Amino acid sequence: MSTDPSQSIxxxxxxxxxxxxxxxKNILESYAHPWDILVELAQNAVxxxxxKSQKDEHFQAGNLRIEVDQNNRSITCFxxxxxxxxxxxxxxxxxxxxxxxxxxxRGEKGVGLTYIALVGNQFRLTTxxxxxxxxxxxxxxxxxxxxxxxxxVIHVDTATKDIYPKLESYTEVSVAAIPETAVAEEELDIFxxxxxxxxxxLRTRTALGYTGTLFNIPPHCKIEITVKVxxxxxxxxxxxxxYEYAAPSTYMNSKSLITLDEVKTHLANDxxxxxxxxxxxxxxxxxTKAQKDVRAYCFLTSRHLYNQLSEDLxxxxxxxIQGGIxxxxxxxxTGILLPALKTGRAGYWPNIYLLLEYDNITLDLGRKSxxxxxxxxxxxxxxxxxxxxxxxxxKYTIREDEGxxxxxxxxxxxxxxxxxxxxxxxxxxxxxxxxxxxxxxYPFERAPKQEQDVIALFxxxxxxxxxxxxxxxxxxxxxxxxxxxxxxxxxxxxxxxxVAEFKYQGESILKDLEESKARYGxxxxxxxxTLDETKLRTAGFIVDRILQGAKKELPGSTHKLSFPxxxxxxxxxxxxxxxxxxxxxxx
Numbered sequence: 001m002s003t004d005p006s007q008s009i010x011x012x013x014x015x016x017x018x019x020x021x022x023x024x025k026n027i028l029e030s031y032a033h034p035w036d037i038l039v040e041l042a043q044n045a046v047x048x049x050x051x052k053s054q055k056d057e058h059f060q061a062g063n064l065r066i067e068v069d070q071n072n073r074s075i076t077c078f079x080x081x082x083x084x085x086x087x088x089x090x091x092x093x094x095x096x097x098x099x100x101x102x103x104x105x106r107g108e109k110g111v112g113l114t115y116i117a118l119v120g121n122q123f124r125l126t127t128x129x130x131x132x133x134x135x136x137x138x139x140x141x142x143x144x145x146x147x148x149x150x151x152x153v154i155h156v157d158t159a160t161k162d163i164y165p166k167l168e169s170y171t172e173v174s175v176a177a178i179p180e181t182a183v184a185e186e187e188l189d190i191f192x193x194x195x196x197x198x199x200x201x202l203r204t205r206t207a208l209g210y211t212g213t214l215f216n217i218p219p220h221c222k223i224e225i226t227v228k229v230x231x232x233x234x235x236x237x238x239x240x241x242x243y244e245y246a247a248p249s250t251y252m253n254s255k256s257l258i259t260l261d262e263v264k265t266h267l268a269n270d271x272x273x274x275x276x277x278x279x280x281x282x283x284x285x286x287x288t289k290a291q292k293d294v295r296a297y298c299f300l301t302s303r304h305l306y307n308q309l310s311e312d313l314x315x316x317x318x319x320x321i322q323g324g325i326x327x328x329x330x331x332x333x334t335g336i337l338l339p340a341l342k343t344g345r346a347g348y349w350p351n352i353y354l355l356l357e358y359d360n361i362t363l364d365l366g367r368k369s370x371x372x373x374x375x376x377x378x379x380x381x382x383x384x385x386x387x388x389x390x391x392x393x394x395k396y397t398i399r400e401d402e403g404x405x406x407x408x409x410x411x412x413x414x415x416x417x418x419x420x421x422x423x424x425x426x427x428x429x430x431x432x433x434x435x436x437x438x439x440x441x442y443p444f445e446r447a448p449k450q451e452q453d454v455i456a457l458f459x460x461x462x463x464x465x466x467x468x469x470x471x472x473x474x475x476x477x478x479x480x481x482x483x484x485x486x487x488x489x490x491x492x493x494x495x496x497x498x499v500a501e502f503k504y505q506g507e508s509i510l511k512d513l514e515e516s517k518a519r520y521g522x523x524x525x526x527x528x529x530t531l532d533e534t535k536l537r538t539a540g541f542i543v544d545r546i547l548q549g550a551k552k553e554l555p556g557s558t559h560k561l562s563f564p565x566x567x568x569x570x571x572x573x574x575x576x577x578x579x580x581x582x583x584x585x586x587x
Contacts, residue, residue, distance in 0.1 A: 024145050027095060027115050030364070033335055034188045034318070035205050037119050038066070040112035041077035041173060042206035043332065046223065048081025048171055053221035055082065062223035064208070068198065069230040070191045074120070074176030083129030083169035089136055090156055092125070093117050113173070117141055121177035128162060129169050135160035142179055188318040195229045195237040201319055202227065203246035207332040211245040211357055214297040215283050219243060219331065245333065248299050248321050248353055249281050251309050257281060260298075263393055275396045279305065286382050292360055294382050298390060299353040302398045306353075323350040325383045327370070328357040336369060338376070341384050345420065347479070348394045354383055414522060418483060418497045422472060448529045448579070451504045455481070457579055458502070458527050466582070467556045472497070480518070484525065486554070498524045498554075506531035506576060510539050520563050521572045524554075531559060531578045540564035546575075556582065 033039070042064075049062030067076040084092060095114045117123040123138040135157040143149035164170050180189070193201065202225075203209035210219050223243040230236050244250075249257055258275060260282035266274045279301035286294040303323070310320040325338040333355075340349040356379050362371045370376050448454050455474055462471055472483040482500040487493060499522055503509055506528030512518040533543045542562035546553050553560065559576035 020151070021145060021147075023095060024114075024118055024141075028118055028145065031115060033205070035190055035201055035335075037075060037116055037175065037178075038190065038202060039206045039335070040116055041066070041075065042202065042208045044112055044173070045077055045079035045081065045171070046207040046332075048079050048083070049223055050220045051082045052080070052169065059221065062221055064223055065226045065228070066198075066202065066208075067228040067230070068191065068193075069176075070232045071230065072176050073178045073180070073191050074122075074174060075178075076172065076174040078170065078172045080164075080167055080170045083171050084125075084127040084134070085129045086132060086134055086158055089125070089127060089134045092136070093138070093154060116173065116175050118145055119178055120175040121179070122175065124174045124176075125171070126160065126163055127169075127171040128164070128167065131168070132158075133160050133162040134158050142177070188316055193229075193316075194231075194314075195227060195239050196313055197315060197319065198229060199227055199239055199241045200246055200313055200315060203241060203244065203250075204319070205333060205335050208241070208243065209245040209333050210243050210331050211297075211328040211333060211355065212331045213244045214247060214355065215285070215295045215357070217331075245328075245355075247281075247297065247355070248301065248306065248309060249279065251312070251321075252279060260390065260393070263396065272396070277397070279397055280390075280393055284386070286385070288378060292358070294379070295357040296382065296386050297355040297357075298386055300351055300390060300394055300397050301353075303350050305397075306350075321353075323352050324354070325379075326353070326355045327361070327379065328355055329361040329363075330359050331357075334361070334363065336363075338380065338383065341380055341387065343384055343387050343391075345391050347414070348391050349387070351394045351397065352387065352390070354386060356382060414479075414499065418499075422483075422485070422497060448504065451502050454502050454504055454527060454529050454579060457529075457583060458577075461579070461583060467577075469498070469555070470495075474502075480523065482527075500525040500527055503528040504530070506578060507535040510536070523574050526561065526574050526576045528576065528578055529580050531576060533559075536561065542573075558582065 045064050046062075049064065053059045053062070063078075063080045065076075065078040067078075068074075069076075093114050113125075117138050118141045121140055121142045123136075123141060125136040127134055127136075137155045137157075138152050140149045140152045144152050163172070178191075190198070190201070208225055210223075212219060225241050225243055226238065227241055228236060228238050256278055258278040258280055260280055263275050263280055266272065279299065281297070281299045283295065283297045286296060288294060306321050306323065310322075313321075315321065325340070327334045327336040327338065338356075340346065343349075358375070358379060361375060363369070364371050370379075448457055458467075459471060459474070461467055462469060468486065470485040470487075472485050474482045480499050481502045484498040484500050485495050486498060487495050501509065501512070501518060501523055503526065506526055509518065509523075509526055513520065536543050541564060544560040544562070546557045546560055550557075554575040556577045557575040558578040558581045561574040561576050563572070563574075
């Protein structure tokens with residue numbers, strides 16, 4: 001071994017330069033997210049602190065600092081963990097080299113520091129272990145990867161100045177001159193984030209967002225985290241952030257939250273008002289067939305609230321808070337989002353924020369995806385089980401005064417709901433007084449006074465055989481009030497599903513359209529008691545009266561409502577059944 005404290009180390013001198021450059025490009029391309037450099041830095045720092053706490057029983061708290069300089073396009077990460085020894089520092093940038101040991105540690109691929117060193121053109125690593133400080137430097141890596149420079153040389157100084165002499169061990173990693181060209185077009189540039197946005201990113205996409213707190217699992221040791229952002233205007237922002245995952249509930253007042261157990265209790269006591277409009281959250285543990293834990297944290301609210309939280313934090317598109325199935329492992333989020341599953345009421349998935357934590361996940365090189373198909377299948381089944389347990393409660397989280405975005409569904413979501421309803425079993429209803437099936441002359445008790453009366457009257461009219469529709473579902477938990485079915489060809493028994501809405505005053509559909517509680521082109525039948533044609537025409541709608549028995553019109557239609565040209569809906573009018581013009585009260 002050379003006695004010179006400063007040594008130069010060629011990267012893989014035994015390999016052809018083009019071969020190594022190709023591997024360097026593969027490592028860079030294996031990472032999919034613009035924040036992956038923060039992910040790797042945070043993961044290494046947390047692992048180092050955990051290792052320190054396991055080795056030193058007197059170690060009281062970890063200290064971790066992230067600094068971002070927007071002008072220099074540099075990131076620095078400091079931790080007071082175990083540090084890197086003199087032997088390891090000479091190998092630490094080799095791809096697939098790792099000195100980490102332990103099942104609880106998060107890093108395992110051995111390419112994290114290699115990736116960080118390749119991202120920018122100035123890489124510095126200063127570390128102390130065993131009472132001795134060492135320094136590693138590397139310049140021009142990004143230029144070399146792009147074919148604009150010679151192979152960079154690693155410089156190791158084994159007699160460097162100890163920058164934190166009071167500490168027994170530490171590591172400080174800094175990467176600078178990260179070119180803007182490294183950011184793909186239309187991709188988030190982390191050097192444009194303010195400190196609140198950066199804090200949210202760190203707590204939802206990196207190991208600094210410890211997910212164990214969601215399940216009342218304490219971390220291996222306390223970690224104090226400081227984030228600093230040096231803005232382009234020269235101002236320095238500093239913020240301490242907790243070592244905890246930032247679930248949507250993190251940003252909400254506790255009075256707006258309710259647990260699932262509390263919801264069940266209130267509903268059992270007929271106290272629905274105590275539940276309405278609140279966000280529901282809970283945690284649960286499942287076990288796989290191999291008796292391994294899958295921890296689930298679930299949060300239910302309206303899409304409006306997700307949007308509001310994102311707006312309050314001024315989050316860019318890539319960081320917005322939204323429903324989905326998120327994956328975590330070993331106490332840290334992975335950034336992996338499973339696709340929404342095909343379930344009944346699939347339109348509710350955007351309302352559900354579900355985090356699944358499983359410690360036996362195997363990830364690919366850049367942690368873009370889970371490599372084991374069976375693991376994906378198992379997690380999907382657990383997600384579906386949670387969904388089936390809680391989808392009935394989503395409707396309570398939606399407040400009417402929000403201009404409910406939840407009422408607006410895509411055509412695919414609507415078709416999924418129609419299919420689910422059509423597959424439900426049919427029932428024959430009987431008169432409880434006589435035991436006979438509902439007679440055709442079942443009486444109307446009163447003239448309607450509200451929307452619920454209209455629903456009841458229409459149901460009775462169907463029982464009388466006044467309209468040739470089958471009633472599939474009337475429910476307030478769907479976006480639209482009702483699903484009907486009509487046989488359009490008796491010879492082939494071809495039946496088509498129809499989407500219907502009930503109103504006491506038909507013209508009140510205008511408010512639903514204005515507030516996006518209904519969507520142009522989706523609603524097919526409006527069933528009401530009265531209809532103010534003047535108000536509809538004043539709003540720009542075309543209202544045609546339908547003669548009894550008119551061809552090409554839905555049976556029982558009294559009017560046809562066509563949308564204004566501004567709605568950009570062609571040839572999709574709404575059939576209106578104004579019951580006051582069809583039914584007469586028996587005396």
